[in-house]
Amino acid sequence: xxxxxxxxxxxxxxxxxxxxxxxxxxxxxxxxxxxxxxxxxxxxxxxxxxxxxxxxxxxxxxxxxxxxxxxxxxxxxxxxxxxxxxxxxxxxxxxxxxxxxxxxxxxxxxxxxxxxxxxxxxxxxxxxxxxx
Amino acid sequence: xxxxxxxxxxxxxxxxxxxxxxxxxxxxxxxxxxxxxxxxxxxxxxxxxxxxxxxxxxxxxxxxxxxxxxxxxxxxxxxxxxxxxxxxxxxxxxxxxxxxxxxxxxxxxxxxxxxxxxxxxxxxxxxxxxxxxxxxxxxxxxxxxxxxxxxxxxxxxxxxxxxxxxxxxxxxxxxxxxxxxxxxxxxxxxxxxxxxxxxxxxxxxxxxxxxxxxxxxxxxxxxxxxxxxxxxxxxxxxxxxxxxxxxxxxxxxxxxxxxxxxxxxxxxxxxxxxxxxxxxxxxxxxxxxxx
Numbered sequence: 001x002x003x004x005x006x007x008x009x010x011x012x013x014x015x016x017x018x019x020x021x022x023x024x025x026x027x028x029x030x031x032x033x034x035x036x037x038x039x040x041x042x043x044x045x046x047x048x049x050x051x052x053x054x055x056x057x058x059x060x061x062x063x064x065x066x067x068x069x070x071x072x073x074x075x076x077x078x079x080x081x082x083x084x085x086x087x088x089x090x091x092x093x094x095x096x097x098x099x100x101x102x103x104x105x106x107x108x109x110x111x112x113x114x115x116x117x118x119x120x121x122x123x124x125x126x127x128x129x130x131x132x
Numbered sequence: 133x134x135x136x137x138x139x140x141x142x143x144x145x146x147x148x149x150x151x152x153x154x155x156x157x158x159x160x161x162x163x164x165x166x167x168x169x170x171x172x173x174x175x176x177x178x179x180x181x182x183x184x185x186x187x188x189x190x191x192x193x194x195x196x197x198x199x200x201x202x203x204x205x206x207x208x209x210x211x212x213x214x215x216x217x218x219x220x221x222x223x224x225x226x227x228x229x230x231x232x233x234x235x236x237x238x239x240x241x242x243x244x245x246x247x248x249x250x251x252x253x254x255x256x257x258x259x260x261x262x263x264x265x266x267x268x269x270x271x272x273x274x275x276x277x278x279x280x281x282x283x284x285x286x287x288x289x290x291x292x293x294x295x296x297x298x299x300x301x302x303x304x305x306x307x308x309x310x311x312x313x314x315x316x317x318x319x320x321x322x323x324x325x326x327x328x329x330x331x332x333x334x335x336x337x338x339x340x341x342x343x344x345x346x347x348x349x350x351x352x353x354x355x356x357x358x359x360x361x362x363x364x365x366x367x368x369x370x371x372x373x374x375x376x377x378x379x380x381x382x383x384x385x386x387x388x389x390x391x392x393x394x395x396x397x398x399x400x401x402x403x404x405x406x407x408x409x410x411x412x413x414x415x416x417x418x419x420x421x422x423x
Contacts (some may be wrong), residue, residue: 011279040340070187079177082279
């Protein structure tokens with residue numbers, strides 16, 4: 001049991017399907033890491049960074065927008081509404097998104113929930129973009 | 133000869149049209165391939181979702197979710213009609229709209245209130261012509277519908293359904309079965325009839341999952357996700373079917389143009405030969421008269 005592979009799918013396409021050494025995903029209440037030999041799990045994802053390292057030790061990051069993770073045998077499947085490689089997120093674009101989210105005045109509870117989610121997403125994107 | 137010149141003109145026109153239809157056929161073919169690839173990629177997501185649903189099913193869980201409940205009394209419904217923005221695609225739009233009209237008649241008979249939402253310029257034109265009122269119209273879904281756009285729609289439907297503003301959602305679109313078979317259907321998407329994934333999964337070895345936070349909460353999240361994926365699939369199916377319909381229609385048009393050009397060419401040649409013969413006859417006749 002020394003292998004682990006990640007399948008990252010969005011409704012539009014399969015972004016990643018390769019063997020990896022370790023994976024870290026943002027769960028709904030914090031991060032979770034997977035190494036080979038993880039017991040089966042189904043979990044709800046939150047917003048944040050999905051980080052993976054391949055066998056050579058190189059790391060890759062994606063920003064993912066909620067969804068589910070399923071660990072079954074040696075395959076980790078991540079289903080998410082949207083995934084963007086962190087390298088493609090720019091500080092400026094994220095900052096603009098925060099402003100946009102703040103500019104929208106919510107009038108009902110539903111709208112408020114949507115707006116809060118958008119703001120959180122933009123903030124997390126900015127935090128990630130800041131690293132590089 | 134006026135007739136001959138007329139034939140040349142028509143021949144040119146037919147050949148030009150043939151060039152256009154041939155090009156459109158090629159474009160439709162390449163778009164169809166792209167749309168098809170996207171649909172295949174999207175199928176992966178749907179498959180995974182139903183796999184997780186299947187896993188949940190084995191976790192001794194009662195499947196209850198507002199989106200799964202069928203209302204005892206259906207009063208209000210939304211009918212979403214997916215047509216294309218462009219024409220020249222054979223019976224594609226007509227068959228969807230025929231289904232739509234039949235469905236509306238059915239709703240009227242049952243006394244269910246309905247509001248119609250149309251996507252695609254051809255559908256909007258039809259509704260205007262038939263004087264059928266529609267609540268919403270969209271023209272931004274092209275041959276590569278984006279998930280974000282569909283998600284916005286899906287989110288609204290889910291909220292409306294949970295809040296009780298609608299009791300059912302139907303979608304009229306062209307379902308894609310294979311590249312040689314597509315047909316227009318009206319499908320009921322809400323309430324969700326089945327999440328799929330339970331059948332065929334039994335053969336697999338039982339896996340004892342750990343659920344985070346809990347199976348119930350994952351279910352609460354995955355039901356809307358399954359609905360979104362389903363609605364997205366409708367849009368993708370419609371896009372693929374549209375390209376196939378256009379491809380077939382344009383292929384037919386190109387063949388017709390070929391045939392027409394052939395017969396025009398033949399007519400032209402006959403007319404030309406007739407002209408030459410009559411000229412010769414005149415000359416011979418003139419020479420005979422001089423002798």
